Amino acid sequence: MAEHRPHPASTPQSIRAEAIEILLIERGLLSESVIDDVIVRFNERVGPMNGARVVVRAWTDPEFKTRLLADGSAAVAEYDFEGGQVDKLVVVENTEAVHNVVVCTLCSCYPWSLLGLPPRWYKDPAYRSRIVREPRAVLEEFGVSLAESTSVQVWDSSAEVRYLVLPQRPTSSIGLDEADLPALVTRDSMIGVALL
Template structure:
């Protein structure tokens, strides 16, 4: 089965044409100024960014996924109107407008990319990872998504379709990963602990219960 590359090239109007959005450019400029003046230790800044990028930020999205796993009515709402369903949990705002949720199943694996820059749903996933913004990922995710996923350690069966979703300034995507087996008795808080940032981009899978954090 051939992979289905779904492209949605709407107008990229928030810094598109460059690798960074206007917000990111301002943040980088401020970061450079603070470091240059000696107000911020670059190592400490890197540690803070790493924390928000991989731990604190994605917790919002993890809560959304956990509720979708445990509440069929919420899952249906999330798939029908992700922006409203996510906002109902208190997550929204700039970079989180016009959200679309796509669900991984036994038949389909979804992968999110932004081919023209690095559009990313900050309110639910925190800071975008460095690799998401790299030209290599942005081009290869479209050309060879199965190979890219293999490099992330995600082996997708040959008979499973891969759909590639292209984020834009107007539309950003959240992947609902497959719920791992053995998680049936867990509450929403425990389920959220299984949801990784990469799984919500489609570049990873949910953790197994009892596995490493």
């Protein structure tokens, strides 16, 4: 069984995970295929490419953008994205006047079906503690310099509502083929820690 595996970077938690994994496999509750499926699902099907499709459509289809900002859940329902239920999606639009950024200070709530699993920094104490207290300083560290006249709206996802930032369309993208636009939309821009 897995006891023969080498442990290139063992930590107390990785060892304990392996112990519990083996015990659950022995109980017939867990299987290697379940773990393989998790890896494939979140690498190939559930990720920021889904959110990017929504953003590009909002950039290119004003009627959809209106619906998306009015009722995010209803607007994205037609995509039938997998990856965890979003009971209510609220999409907040970045403009010259307003910059939105999303956090979950109490745990790590995140719109999985649109952005996949969150990056480590989103779940770590530094971001969760600081973005609510000094968002401009944190955004500067991410390379986002905002004018003092730009209002900063921080969204702390403390319930089951999930937030997605609609980034501003970069002027450099004007004239590009629509099929090339999703690649421009980064995960970080949809969290609100990057501009495009």
